[in-house]
Amino acid sequence: MSKKILLSHGGGGEEMQSLISKLFFKHFGNEILDKMEDSAALHVKNNIAFTTDSFTVTPIFFNGGDIGKIAVAGTVNDLLSAGAKPLYISCGFIIEEGFLYEDLERIVISMKNELQKSGAKIVTGDTKVVPRGKADGIFINTSGIGETVCENISSHNLNEGDALIITNETGNHGACILANREELKVGGDLKSDCASLFEPILTLFERGIKPKAIRDATRGGLSAVLNEWALASNVGIEVNESDIPISNEVMGLCEIFGFEPYELANEGTMIICVKQEDTQKTLKILREFEECKKANIIGRVLNSHNKHVILKSPWGTSRFLELPKGELLPRIC
Amino acid sequence: MSKKILLSHGGGGEEMQSLISKLFFKHFGNEILDKMEDSAALHVKNNIAFTTDSFTVTPIFFNGGDIGKIAVAGTVNDLLSAGAKPLYISCGFIIEEGFLYEDLERIVISMKNELQKSGAKIVTGDTKVVPRGKADGIFINTSGIGETVCENISSHNLNEGDALIITNETGNHGACILANREELKVGGDLKSDCASLFEPILTLFERGIKPKAIRDATRGGLSAVLNEWALASNVGIEVNESDIPISNEVMGLCEIFGFEPYELANEGTMIICVKQEDTQKTLKILREFEECKKANIIGRVLNSHNKHVILKSPWGTSRFLELPKGELLPRIC
Numbered sequence: 001m002s003k004k005i006l007l008s009h010g011g012g013g014e015e016m017q018s019l020i021s022k023l024f025f026k027h028f029g030n031e032i033l034d035k036m037e038d039s040a041a042l043h044v045k046n047n048i049a050f051t052t053d054s055f056t057v058t059p060i061f062f063n064g065g066d067i068g069k070i071a072v073a074g075t076v077n078d079l080l081s082a083g084a085k086p087l088y089i090s091c092g093f094i095i096e097e098g099f100l101y102e103d104l105e106r107i108v109i110s111m112k113n114e115l116q117k118s119g120a121k122i123v124t125g126d127t128k129v130v131p132r133g134k135a136d137g138i139f140i141n142t143s144g145i146g147e148t149v150c151e152n153i154s155s156h157n158l159n160e161g162d163a164l165i166i167t168n169e170t171g172n173h174g175a176c177i178l179a180n181r182e183e184l185k186v187g188g189d190l191k192s193d194c195a196s197l198f199e200p201i202l203t204l205f206e207r208g209i210k211p212k213a214i215r216d217a218t219r220g221g222l223s224a225v226l227n228e229w230a231l232a233s234n235v236g237i238e239v240n241e242s243d244i245p246i247s248n249e250v251m252g253l254c255e256i257f258g259f260e261p262y263e264l265a266n267e268g269t270m271i272i273c274v275k276q277e278d279t280q281k282t283l284k285i286l287r288e289f290e291e292c293k294k295a296n297i298i299g300r301v302l303n304s305h306n307k308h309v310i311l312k313s314p315w316g317t318s319r320f321l322e323l324p325k326g327e328l329l330p331r332i333c
Numbered sequence: 334m335s336k337k338i339l340l341s342h343g344g345g346g347e348e349m350q351s352l353i354s355k356l357f358f359k360h361f362g363n364e365i366l367d368k369m370e371d372s373a374a375l376h377v378k379n380n381i382a383f384t385t386d387s388f389t390v391t392p393i394f395f396n397g398g399d400i401g402k403i404a405v406a407g408t409v410n411d412l413l414s415a416g417a418k419p420l421y422i423s424c425g426f427i428i429e430e431g432f433l434y435e436d437l438e439r440i441v442i443s444m445k446n447e448l449q450k451s452g453a454k455i456v457t458g459d460t461k462v463v464p465r466g467k468a469d470g471i472f473i474n475t476s477g478i479g480e481t482v483c484e485n486i487s488s489h490n491l492n493e494g495d496a497l498i499i500t501n502e503t504g505n506h507g508a509c510i511l512a513n514r515e516e517l518k519v520g521g522d523l524k525s526d527c528a529s530l531f532e533p534i535l536t537l538f539e540r541g542i543k544p545k546a547i548r549d550a551t552r553g554g555l556s557a558v559l560n561e562w563a564l565a566s567n568v569g570i571e572v573n574e575s576d577i578p579i580s581n582e583v584m585g586l587c588e589i590f591g592f593e594p595y596e597l598a599n600e601g602t603m604i605i606c607v608k609q610e611d612t613q614k615t616l617k618i619l620r621e622f623e624e625c626k627k628a629n630i631i632g633r634v635l636n637s638h639n640k641h642v643i644l645k646s647p648w649g650t651s652r653f654l655e656l657p658k659g660e661l662l663p664r665i666c
Contacts, residue, residue, distance in 0.1 A: 006660075012552025012598070013657030017561075036565065037487060038548065039384035039415035039479070044377070051372035052423035052476055053459045056467075082372035090385035092474045094427070126386045126474075130664055134389075134469040141425045143385055143476035146372070154370060215371065219345025228350075232369065265345070324346030327339075331463055 003101035010095070010129030019127065023105060027112045028091075028122040040123035042088055044147050049084035051075060052143040058331045060103070060137055062180045064173075064192030067140055068107035070267055070333055072114035075144040076196040077216040081270065083153040084146025085202065086120040092141040093125070097132045107138065118198035120144065150205040157212040158233035162301040163279040165272045167200065167292045168193055169245040170222050174264030175253045177332055190249040193291070195268030200289040204272075209282050213273040218333055220324045222262040225271045226309040227323040236305030239321070242314040245294045262311075263324040265332040273301070336434035343428070343462030352460065356438060360445045361424075361455040373456035375421055377480050382417035384408060385476040391664045393436070393470055395513045397506075397525030400473055401440035403600055403666055405447035408477040409529040410549040414603065416486040417479025418535065419453040425474040426458070430465045440471065451531035453477065483538045490545040491566035495634040496612040498605045499577065500533065500625045501526055503555050507597030508583040510665050511590065523582040526624070528601030533622040537605075542615050546606040551666055553657045555595040558604045559642045560656040569638030572654070575647040578627045595644075596657040598665040606634070 008015040025033060032040050055071045065073075072089065079086040091111070095104065115122065176192040178184075197216075204211065213233075215225045222244070230237045246261050254261045268291060274282050279297060286295035302310075309321040341348040358366060365373050388404045398406075405422065412419040424444070428437065448455065505526040512523050530549075537544065546566075548558045555577070563570045579594050587594045601624060607615050612630060619628035635643075642654040 007663045008658070008660050010552075010663070011657065011659070011661040012554075012557050013596075013659070013661060015658065016552075017656070035487070035489075037415065038411050039382040039417065041380060041415065041481065042383055043380045047374060047376045048381075048478075049372040050375055050421055050423060050478060051457050052425045052474070054425035054427050054461050054474055056427060056461045056463050078371050082370065082374065084372065088383055090383060090476045092385045092387035092476075094387050094389060094472055124384050128387050128389045128664075130389050130469065133466075134664075135472075136463065136467040139427055139468075139472065141385070141387055141474035141476075143423045143425075143474075145381075145383060145478065148374065154368070156368075219343075219349075221345075224345050263346075323350070324344065325341070325348065326344070326346070327341050328344040328346060330340045330343065331461075331467075 005095050005097060005099040005101060005104060005129055007097050007129050007131065010127050016127060023108055024125060027108045030121045032121065032123040047148040049079050049082035049146045049148055051078040054139060054141040055333055056139050056331050057333050058136065059180050062192055063176050065194035066107060066110050067138060068110035069114045070194050071140040071142045072111050073194055073196045073267060074333060075142040076118045076120055076198060079144050079146035080197060080201040081214040081216055083150035084148045086118045086144055086146045088123045088145040089120050090143045091122050091125040093127045094135055094139040095129050096135040096137055097129055099137055114196055117196045150210060153211055153214055155213050155229050155232040158229055158235050158273055158301045160301055160303040161276050162212055162273050163276055163297055164299045165274065165282055165295060166244065166269065166298050167286055167295045168269040169247050169294050170217065170266055170269055171246060171250040171261045171264035173267040174329055174332055175250040178253060178329060193266055193268040195291050197268060197270060197291060200286050200292045204282060204285055207285055209274065209278055211272050211274050214270055216270045217266045219265050221264045221266060222271065223321050223324050226321065230307045230309050234307060236302035237299060237309045238302055238312060239299030240312050243296055243298045245296055262321060263328060267333060338428050338430060338432040338434060338437060338462055340430050340462050340464065343460050349460060356441055357458060360441045363454045365454065365456040380481040382412050382415035382479045382481055384411040387472060387474040388666055389472050389664050390666050391469065392513050395525055396509050398527035399440055399443050400471060401443035402447045403527050404473040404475045405444050406527055406529045406600060407666060408475040409451045409453055409531060412477050412479035413530060413534040414547040414549055416483035417481045419451045419477055419479045421456045421478040422453050423476045424455050424458040426460045427468055427472040428462050429468040429470055430462055432470055447529055450529045483543060486544055486547055488546050488562050488565040491562055491568050491606055491634045493634055493636040494609050495545055495606050496609055496630055497572065497632045498607065498615055498628060499602065499631050500619055500628045501602040502578040502580050502627050503599055503602055504579060504583040504594045504597030506600040507662055507665055508586045511586060511662060526599050526601040528624050530601060530603060530624060533619050533625045537615060537618055540618055542607065542611055544605050544607050547603055549603045550599045552598050554597045554599060555604065556654050556657050559654065563640050563642050567640060569635035570632060570642045571635055571645060572632030573645050576629055576631045578629055595654060596661060600666060
């Protein structure tokens with residue numbers, strides 16, 4: 001019989017101590033966590049960025065990742081998007097009684113592996129177990145602290161003439177979750193883009209690119225990011241449909257289910273706004289990295305079309321790309 | 334009909350933006366949050382403490398507090414226990430579809446009120462909504478960053494002769510949750526001790542007390558803290574039963590349900606270890622504050638009884654107080 005997580009594993013007593021030392025410390029162990037204090041004592045030289053995300057994705061394991069990988073990559077990417085080098089991460093588990101220990105260990109190992117890509121460390125954590133039926137398997141919160149290495153990245157910074165770059169195909173994560181959930185046998189290898197973009201983004205900073213805005217296009221996808229930026233910066237945005245990389249599999253799924261591909265979530269694809277003169281250098285750097293091979297310039301910032309996003313088709317027509325509405329796909333991350 | 338939380342409130346689109354601006358920003362608003370970036374940009378001069386906790390308490394509203402108050406007080410107290418002044422808090426909500434909007438607003442207002450006691454600010458957040466039946470109402474994660482104002486507080490610091498002080502009666506929160514859950518009509522006013530101990534603990538630091546260890550005695554109660562300290566510091570601990578403040582109501586409930594009162598959770602009661610010579614000054618300062626009126630010296634650190642906690646009865650007998658085992662009370666915090 002498989003070992004299962006029991007209520008006592010979240011009770012604050014002997015069983016919880018055992019779970020912490022035999023599973024979490026074993027895989028996450030580092031000189032800070034090993035001190036076993038309730039809070040981590042840290043020193044950060046520069047300004048810091050601080051972010052949080054809770055993850056409730058279903059299925060827990062999907063093609064290209066799992067809830068553990070996404071929990072680390074999501075918070076690492078949020079920090080990178082703020083111009084910060086990810087350093088310290090907290091990890092709060094809410095686990096349903098009866099959850100398989102081996103699944104928890106698989107998730108923890110996946111987190112450990114994803115942490116290695118950025119060198120960020122889990123330095124503090126918490127485990128709660130709720131009775132059967134009171135949660136759905138496992139939920140994970142990760143909060144992160146990063147050291148700011150590139151200042152003044154903000155969604156309020158867009159100006160006319162700035163270029164918009166996407167780092168990869170869009171919609172892969174959302175489409176993958178949808179396909180996994182519906183147990184669709186989609187041709188090709190539809191796979192989540194879930195990944196920490198530590199290397200490509202840090203390399204941009206190191207080689208002197210100062211992006212004006214960066215955002216990982218998760219819930220609400222490309223549409224949500226562009227609309228939030230247009231609103232925050234009080235500008236118009238124009239993107240060219242034919243320049244937005246989308247796989248045939250994602251297009252196919254969207255046609256079947258009636259989804260807008262630009263609203264599908266990503267978990268390792270970012271939108272970057274740079275000054276016009278930095279466009280080619282940014283693109284060249286990004287494409288050096290496997291996860292950004294398909295990076296492309298998708299559009300530009302305008303003074304017209306105030307606060308709206310315009311999508312131009314290859315046939316010369318154009319339409320508004322609006323902030324997504326309604327249910328979209330729940331529990332995508 | 335009451336307004337309810339819908340899946341779309343967590344979808345990353347228009348409805349989520351509306352919830353964020355009309356509810357969260359309305360109550361939590363501050364100059365950092367108002368920038369509406371994914372990560373908060375912060376500056377902390379000194380060393381920092383970083384902590385996280387997820388809250389799944391049921392019932393959500395109880396005598397003396399609610400899940401919002403406990404989520405703020407718990408993280409504030411964890412930072413104080415590390416010698417840090419709480420500054421910045423993140424807030425991740427996981428909400429079940431159909432949760433009442435008015436209950437969410439009541440929780441948010443409760444968080445706002447509790448934040449005022451320490452001046453800590455919510456600077457970044459996240460909202461996920463899961464379908465009906467996939468969570469139990471609402472879960473909240475708070476992670477916190479504090480500025481270290483008193484260095485070297487650690488569970489590894491205990492030495493022979495050090496004194497152990499409790500800041501209040503023990504077991505009130507656990508007993509209150511139990512009574513609320515069982516709908517017991519217990520005599521008197523059994524009320525959770527849930528509170529941020531910002532003022533009393535900061536005052537200790539400001540008046541020159543340098544505690545060796547501090548811990549808020551949450552899950553596992555007094556027993557868990559003392560056992561973890563004995564183990565971490567490789568010492569024995571002796572506490573006197575008659576010196577541990579416990580209300581008659583808590584004693585009564587423990588007798589009915591067969592609970593050990595020292596294992597019941599607190600949410601605003603700490604254990605403080607100080608050098609022998611600081612004992613009276615510490616006690617005097619603590620008792621200046623309403624929430625610590627019943628502070629008392631409960632025992633001392635020994636070189637004998639290696640790693641064990643000894644409870645001495647008023648009749649001269651003694652027994653081991655052990656690290657709690659088994660289920661205790663689930664979802665106490």
